[in-house]
Amino acid sequence: MQNVVAHPSRAASLAGFARTIPGRILIGLAATAVVAAAAHVAIPLPFTPVPLTLQPLAVLGVGLALGPVAGFLTMLAYLAEGAIGLPVFSPTGPGGLLQLFGPTGGFLMAYPLVAAIAGGLTRLFTTHMARFVAAFLACNVAMAVLFVCGASWLMHLGHLSTHATWIAAVAPFLPGEFVKVIVAAGVYSALGRSPRI
Numbered sequence: 001m002q003n004v005v006a007h008p009s010r011a012a013s014l015a016g017f018a019r020t021i022p023g024r025i026l027i028g029l030a031a032t033a034v035v036a037a038a039a040h041v042a043i044p045l046p047f048t049p050v051p052l053t054l055q056p057l058a059v060l061g062v063g064l065a066l067g068p069v070a071g072f073l074t075m076l077a078y079l080a081e082g083a084i085g086l087p088v089f090s091p092t093g094p095g096g097l098l099q100l101f102g103p104t105g106g107f108l109m110a111y112p113l114v115a116a117i118a119g120g121l122t123r124l125f126t127t128h129m130a131r132f133v134a135a136f137l138a139c140n141v142a143m144a145v146l147f148v149c150g151a152s153w154l155m156h157l158g159h160l161s162t163h164a165t166w167i168a169a170v171a172p173f174l175p176g177e178f179v180k181v182i183v184a185a186g187v188y189s190a191l192g193r194s195p196r197i
Contacts, residue, residue, distance in 0.1 A: 024070065031062045032078040035111075036088035044092045048168040049103035050154070051092040056146060057180040059111050060139050063118030064188040071115030079108060106153020110146050118142040122188070135185035143177050 038058035042051040063071035082089045085096045089108070093099040100108055118139050125134030151169040154160065160168065 027066070028070065028074040028077055031066065031074045032081060032088065034058050035062065035075070035078050036081075036086075039088060039090045042090040042092050045172065048172070049093075050107070050150070050169050050173070051090055051104075052173065052176060053090050054180075055090070055107075055111075056114070056143065056177055057184055059114050059146075060118045060142060060180065060184040061187070063115030063120075063142065064122055064135060064139075064184060066115075066119060067123065068116040068120030071119040072112045075112040075115045078111065082108070103154050103157060104150070105157075107146060107150035109153075110149035113149070114142045114146045117145055118184075130189070132185050132189035135188040136181060139181040139184050143181060147173075147177075 035055060035058040038054035041054040043053075044051045059075060062074055065071075066074060078088060079100065082095070083097055083100055087095065089095055089099045090104070093102055093104060099105065118135075118141075121138035121141055122131075122135045125138055128134075129137075147170055151165050154169045155162070155165040158164075158168075
């Protein structure tokens with residue numbers, strides 16, 4: 001009986017810690033580690049410098065779980081970690097600043113916006129519709145922003161035509177990204193209301 005009573009108290013303590021500045025920093029750092037792990041699940045493609053990775057799913061998850069502000073700041077921290085040389089980016093690239101300003105830099109630099117849009121629009125939409133639908137729509141908007149930023153950067157950097165950019169940075173990834181959006185929305189819906197920190 002004593003253990004049963006202790007669990008709610010422990011959960012309340014953890015929830016309280018998560019609202020403190022050290023708690024928020026710790027959660028943010030843990031989230032950057034999740035994104036880094038997802039970046040290392042990478043499949044290079046022979047016709048494009050953009051690999052298939054699980055990063056977009058992790059970035060959507062960060063935005064949905066932490067909300068727009070904390071999600072944005074967490075992804076800024078992730079980019080800062082990569083910029084100073086920590087091995088948080090996909091191993092298919094050179095790492096560090098070279099990767100940030102390389103062919104996939106547009107995708108990477110869009111991550112703070114993607115997390116903020118996914119988290120912010122989902123919270124806005126949930127006042128009018130089911131959680132899954134809200135997250136699904138918000139994540140699709142966020143992914144559209146990701147593709148626009150990533151493809152535009154690659155097009156500029158490589159002096160590519162619109163068709164070449166579509167083949168190198170958009171078309172091969174659409175089916176997989178659609179699945180990632182469904183997974184992110186499904187997990188968010190299943191886990192119930194996330195704390196806004």
